[in-house]
Amino acid sequence: MNLSCDVLIVGGGIAGLSLASELASRGGPTVALVEAESTLGYHTSSRSARQLNPSYGPPVVRRLTARTLGLLAGVQERTRLVLTTPRSYLLIGSEADVAARAAGPMRRVTHAQALRLCPQLLPDTFEAAGLDTTCVGTDTDALLEYHRSAAVGSGAAILTGARVTAAGRSGGRWRVRAGEQEISAGVVVNAAGAWADxxxxxxxxxxxxxVPYRRTAAVVRVGSQPVPGTPMVASADDSFYFRRDEAGVLISPCESVPSTAEDARPNPGDVEALIVRLNTLTTLGITEVVRSWTGLRTSPPGGIPIVGFDPDAEGFFWLAGQGGFGFQTSSAIAELAAAQLTGQEPGDTQAAAELAPAAAG
Ligand SMILES: Cc1cc2nc3c(=O)[nH]c(=O)nc-3n(C[C@H](O)[C@H](O)[C@H](O)COP(=O)(O)OP(=O)(O)OC[C@H]3O[C@@H](n4cnc5c(N)ncnc54)[C@H](O)[C@@H]3O)c2cc1C
Structure with missing residues (x-):
């Protein structure tokens, strides 16, 4: 056996890294994290829109998001790192769609207010609007690096290029093959994103x-760039969003197309079609694509992340199915998971119950 630990986390995206840092900083269990790729955060965690929206998602997700914002504010105060910056969120669309999506801290704003907030919107293209001023943008690279360095600084071992290819139990422990390593672990945490099943x-x-669902985003150059402080704008029927980016504007067609677990790549047609559409709905004047990417947002049928010990597989802990909420729920879910892994009562017992994996039918 090359390595022995109490908790072996499989997956070096935001889910695995935030848990590694939370667990390691508590002291107690020895922690190792293995990542198949040579770079941490290579898959979905480097492909997000980098937005944390307390009004986005089902109620338990919104609660976990609010908690994550609070925890990240504490980290920033302690470390002086800049991990988040205020970036509000403007939802536009038909009366019915905005009413259906306006939840949590989102409040309704008038049509005229929406146009003042984002002058690139054309007046005839939406009826109603909602604004969430509690949202923040996040520097995902800085956040991943913060968790990596906090985990390693507290004694966790992090191995990249270490794909788990075999695992079994013997003598009440896991024996795991990860790259060239043979690892003995008390608990295996499944933070494998699209590969979790x-x-x-x-x-x-x-x-x-x-199910991993494809979602594409692109940074494009524009004739009329929104000024700093302009909210992220999203259509309430989930057919696009855009927001200012240093290099121009970040756009997404918000597709949700089932995929196999893979290193997803954009279909150029998806981005082109959105550019045509946004050039008719706005005065952004998109001229060219700087770069585009696709990530996989992986969700269970209920749409709520799965976090907790598997009731039927001893020593197997789920940290999966974060869908489109993986960053905005990350610190709260890591806190919840770390409590369960160290035998403590989770602070939010209701969330723990809602996210708990059910017994297999
Ligand atoms: C376009 C887009 C926009 C998004 N915008 C937002 C947003 O604004 N806010 C937000 O909160 N969320 C957003 N999301 C969702 C968010 O990015 C994900 O929920 C989050 O990144 C998932 O993190 P993860 O760690 O579970 O998965 P991943 O980052 O995919 O990490 C899983 C890791 O497990 C590794 N792995 C898999 N199998 C093995 C194995 N056998 N052995 C070792 N390692 C293995 C993989 O290599 C991978 O690195 C967005 C997603 C997309 C695609």
Whole structure:
């Protein structure tokens, strides 16, 4: 055995890294994290829109988001790192769609107010609007690096290029093959993102019917760039969003197309079609694509992340299915998971119950 630990986290995205930092900083269990790729955060965690929206998602997700914002504010105060900056969120669309999506801290604003907030919007293209001023943008690279360095600084081992290819139990512990390493672990945490069901099957746990859904984004150059402080703008029917980016504007067609677990790549047609559409809905005047990317937002059928010990597979802990909320819920979910992994009562017992993996049918 090359390495022995109490908790082995599989997956070096935001889910795995935030748990590693939370667990390691508590002291107690020894922690190792293995990541298949040579770079941490290579898959979905480097491909997000970098926005934390307390009004986005089902109620439990919104609660976890608010908690994450509070925890990150504490980290920033302690470390003086800049991990988040205020960036409000403007929802536009038909009366019915905005009413259906305006939740949590989002409040309604008038049509005229919406146009003042984002002058690039054309007046005839939407009826109603909602604004959430509690949202923040996040520097995801800085956040991933903060968690990596906090975890390593507290004694966690982090191995990249270490894909888990086999796992089994013997003598009440896991024996895991990860790259060249043979690892002995008390608990395996499944933070494998789009590959979470595959890892579960490798570990003899029942899969949870997680589906990776493609979502593409692009940074484009524009004739009329929104000024700093302009909210992120999203259509309430979930057909696009855009926001200012240093290099121009970040746009997404918000597609949700089921995929296999893979290194997803954009279909150029998706971005081109959105550019045509946004050039008719706004005065942004998009001229060219700087770069585009696609990530996989992986969700279980219920749409709520799965966090907790598998009731049927001993020593197997789920940290999966974060869908489009992985960053905005990350610190709160890490806190919840760390409490369960160290035998403590989670602070938010209701969230713990809602996210708990059900027994396999
Ligand atoms: C376009 C887009 C926009 C988004 N915008 C936002 C946003 O604004 N706010 C927000 O909160 N969320 C957003 N999301 C969602 C967010 O990015 C994800 O929820 C989050 O990154 C998921 O993190 P993760 O750690 O679970 O998965 P990943 O980052 O995919 O990490 C899983 C890791 O596990 C590794 N792995 C898999 N199998 C193995 C194995 N056998 N052995 C070792 N390692 C393995 C993989 O290599 C991978 O690195 C967005 C997503 C997309 C695609």
């Amino acid at each position: 595959r890892l579960a099957e490798m570990c003899g746990a029942a899969p949870r019917n997680l």
